Amino acid sequence: MSLCAPEVGIVLDDLWKSFDGGASYAVQAVSLTIHRGETLVLLGSSGCGKTTTLKMINRLVEPTRGEVWIDGEPARTIDKVALRRRIGYVFQGVGLFPHMTVLENAAIVLRLLGYSRAEREERAARMLALVGLAPEVYGARYPSELSGGQQQRVGVARALASDPEYLLMDEPFGALDAITRESLQDELLRLKQHLRKTIVFVTHDLFEAFRLGDRIAVMHQGRIEQVGAPAELLRQPATPFVRELLARPLRMMERLLNIQQVGAVDGMD
């Protein structure tokens, strides 16, 4: 099975997931290949199965049917804990540990992996700097003393500290205001260039998906509607759902432009 060769990265092979013993399926027949070094965005509205799909990769959720392959190995056969330590995980809730300092939070995976204190502090400090938080300023603070955006930066630093090949990001910027979200997106783009990680990114935000994704998988009601590069989706929407999904923001833009023109005319009077 050439798809499952190590160089491919992550392969989702016909994944199904039911939470109610087969009465309904949250994820249906999802097959997807994530190549090394690319950022794949799972795009869809809430309840479409994108988060469930993501969580089947690091086995926070076990598939009802189908197989996840990581570096040519079935994820099922890899010890859960070991698997999760190999894969960075960032999610909307952030989930920083409130009783640990920022530096301790950033270093926690290294502690799990048994690094010495000196080494993990050194690396965690480097990661904080990388995500734009000066370690000497923020390192000794507690999460409650940071803004939402700063907290999520620590979340990213924490996921990156052990230098994992893969990074799973589940709507990491969903709870942030538009301006903070944009600056974090910029940061992530910069990190991508710098670190060459393989990223699976879940979002419901079309613009975020187009901005960050090398390829986008549009999900709807548990199924993948279309997978492709952003330009491909725009040029050739494969299903009516995808066409409608992309058409809606364009219509909104048109409406905005109209208002602007009418406003301009009013302004002349």
Added chain:
Amino acid sequence: MEWIEFVASRAGELQQKCGEHLMLTVVSTLLAVLLGVPAGILARRLHWLRATVLFVSNVVQTVPSLAMLALLLPLLGIGVVPAMTALTLYALLPIVRNTLVGLQTIPPTVLEAADGLGFTRRQRLLWVELPLILPVLIAGVRTAAVIGVGIATLSAFIGAGGLGDFINRGLALNNTRLVLLGAVPAALLAILIDQLFSLVEQALTPGRKPATLRRRVVVYVSTLAILSVGWSVLPHLAASPAAPRALIRIGTKNFTEQLIIGEVIAQWLEQTTDLRVERRFNLGGTIICHEALVRGDIDLYVEYTGTGLTAILKLPPVSDPQQALTRVRDAYRQQFDLHWLQPLGFNNTYALAVRESDAQRNGWERISDLVASAPRLRAGFTPEFRERPDGYPGLVRAYGLEFGAVRDMDPSLMYRAVAQGAVDVISAFATDGRILAYRLRVLHDDRRYFPPYQAVPVVRGEVLRRHPELRDALEQLANRIDDAAMQRLNYEVDERGRLPHEVAREWLQQFR
């Protein structure tokens, strides 16, 4: 000043009782933590267990403390073990509940992060969940410990020691100072523990804190805990393994006379035999002493024939002393393999007492002597004596004695009232030290109306067979302490505030 002297005279004992009290509280709280925290952790994972654990610990909480001790008595007997068990059971609820509630209130995002980053369950528990619930947990331990200090005062009833000994003794003797000697330090101890834990709680609440403070508090508290446990446990541990000589455990009830007689017997055995003696004094009453004797938690205590007949055997009182003794002796041997030896001499029964001066003036020696002047006399009786069929009602019938006026009086007031002339006759206990203190005379019960309450050592048969020298030693004390002697000994302790073991030692010196 008097107060300071009083406390100073009891300083040694006070320190010992404080130590015992602290040990009971600290050890039972620690046990409850060791049991309760895992129970709370398991209860969160297992739904069926959650309901059970909360139900059981809630039910335990509603059992009154004395009832709990009574329930444990047939199972665990007397002493430190059942007291500790009861205290631990009470401490469980706040600890289990706070563990459970703490775990349930951890934000789910924190747990998801821990799982997503690859924590094992153990690591998640030890590094994330327990540190996060620590302040809540400590609050639970705080509640448990403070409740524990209070309930531990009751363990004196079953011979586990602690400050309750003072309270117990004080209540039995109607001695407020003794009650306060137990109650005030217990209250102070509770406040101290509460404050200490409040400090710990603050130090452990997550957030910015000088790290040294936190560490200091932890070190301080654990040292204190270890020291207090060591201080009170070590002597026991050191004492018990090296025991070449056989051990005789002597029990007593919780009033002065019993404590003095217990000391007399204990010191006598120490002086005249090779037996080692353990004092398990101040047990909460007849039933507790009896149960302890039957179970073998103690080997002997001094019981009164009348009490054995009515309270234990549930038989009607017998007025002939010899017959009463024979009856309890036979029944005890058959039913319990317990042996009543020879009476010590005094008979702590009800009696009528009058002012010595009146007695001399009127030539009163026997109760019969009162009959003629009774209608002119005022009597002060305890409500119990007035009502009991073997009290005043029977007295009227036996002697044809009808007093001019009868007043209900508290036992502690009665003696003073007769001494000061407020009444002329009172119902006394024949060996009460206050008879001497207030210069009263006990009238001879010439019609043998009052049932005999002769004091007799009761010993386990098994122990007597193993140590025949025990019987020999105790028989030497037979009929050596009469009512007057016992009054004198009680007087020394109750009225002059001396310690039972001193009084007992002096008596033995003069006896030999």
